Amino acid sequence: MTHEHHARAVGVSRNFGTVRALDSVDLDVAPGELVGLLGPNGAGKTTLLNLLTGLRTPTSGRVELFGGDPRTPRNRLGLGVTPQETGLPETLRVHEIVDFVGRHHRNPLPTHELLEQFGLTGLERRQSGSLSGGQKRRLTVALALVGRPKLAVLDEPTTGLDVEARHVLWEALRQYHALGGTLLLTSHYLEEIEALARRVIVVDRGRVLADGSQEYIKSRVDTRTVSLRSAALPDLPGVVHREHDGDRIRLLTRDADQLIRELVTSGADFRDLHVAGATLEEAFMTLTNDGTPTNADVATVDRSTS
Ligand SMILES: Nc1ncnc2c1ncn2[C@@H]1O[C@H](COP(=O)(O)OP(=O)(O)OP(=O)(O)O)[C@@H](O)[C@H]1O
Secondary structure (H helix, E strand, O other), X not given: OOOOOOEEXXXXXXXXXXXXXXXXXXXXXXXXXXXXXXXXXXXXXHHHHHHHOOOOOOOEEEEEEOOEOOOOHHHHOOEEEEOOOOOOOOOOEHHHHHHHHHOOOOOOOOHHHHHHHOOOOOOOOOEXXXXXXXXXXXXXXXXXXXXXXXXXXXXXXXXXXXXHHHHHHHHHHHHHHHOOOEEEEEOOOHHHHHHHOOEEEEEEOOEXXXXXXXXXXXXXXXXXXXXXXXXXXXXXOOEEEEEEEOOEEEEEEOOHHHHHHHHHHHOOOOEEEEEEEOOHHHHHHHXXXXXXXXXXXXXXXXXXXX
């Protein structure tokens, strides 16, 4: 049976005691989409994935998986999931774990093929307890795809991976998508969403702030980056976010013209001035906060050190 949406939330809210984790969220994921869910810590991303995959129920509103109730086992057959945290049986070998999970599916991917895709070839006979953190993470994401799911829901699939391992995983996910798979993933790495997702959904404080193509998200915020070199720059009005890399300073602002006027009248010594449009990361920062540190800052640090 085909459905217009693989996953859908209609007016969904979820409370945990007095915390409103999700507040009237509407979301749909159509077959073949590759959707990135972005949001700072505590935004509600995991809660949303848990509702869509049937691990939790909404306080109000409706969720659908393949057109039905996500808690009905039949509706979950086409679903592959990697939660934020997973445990693997430590004494089982890698191939035993993949074979075991694969046997729950009608048409599993051959184990060697899956391990090759995820850069795990050669580790078949290793006990999972002896794998590195990054190898374990790749294995748990691979397990979500072993059954050739129609929809894969991955909560921060690359957290803890080094740059090389992250790229291997991206390639595996791209391959899954190219073969018709639908992907909904969260990430703290904005460059990851930028590299992978066609559609981006920005969530904060339980609400969807923006939903659309990367270009749309960027255009939602009329933000510019003013980049310059200066040994000492005073605080300037109209700066949404400020970042230092040696003497290179990046100022995020909604009004570059005004900021440059302020810069000149401040009398600060500066050189090598550039003005550029918003990257997805900058759009995200502007949408979700006005200067307080968020995961976007973490992602920036990660990029600069990688
Ligand atoms: N089981 C729970 N009991 C109480 N509060 C919860 C529970 N699960 C989530 N919350 C709260 O709901 C809000 C949303 O949490 P959620 O885990 O969905 O955010 P997130 O966007 O996935 O965050 P992160 O990026 O840190 O993983 C937070 O305020 C969190 O503390």
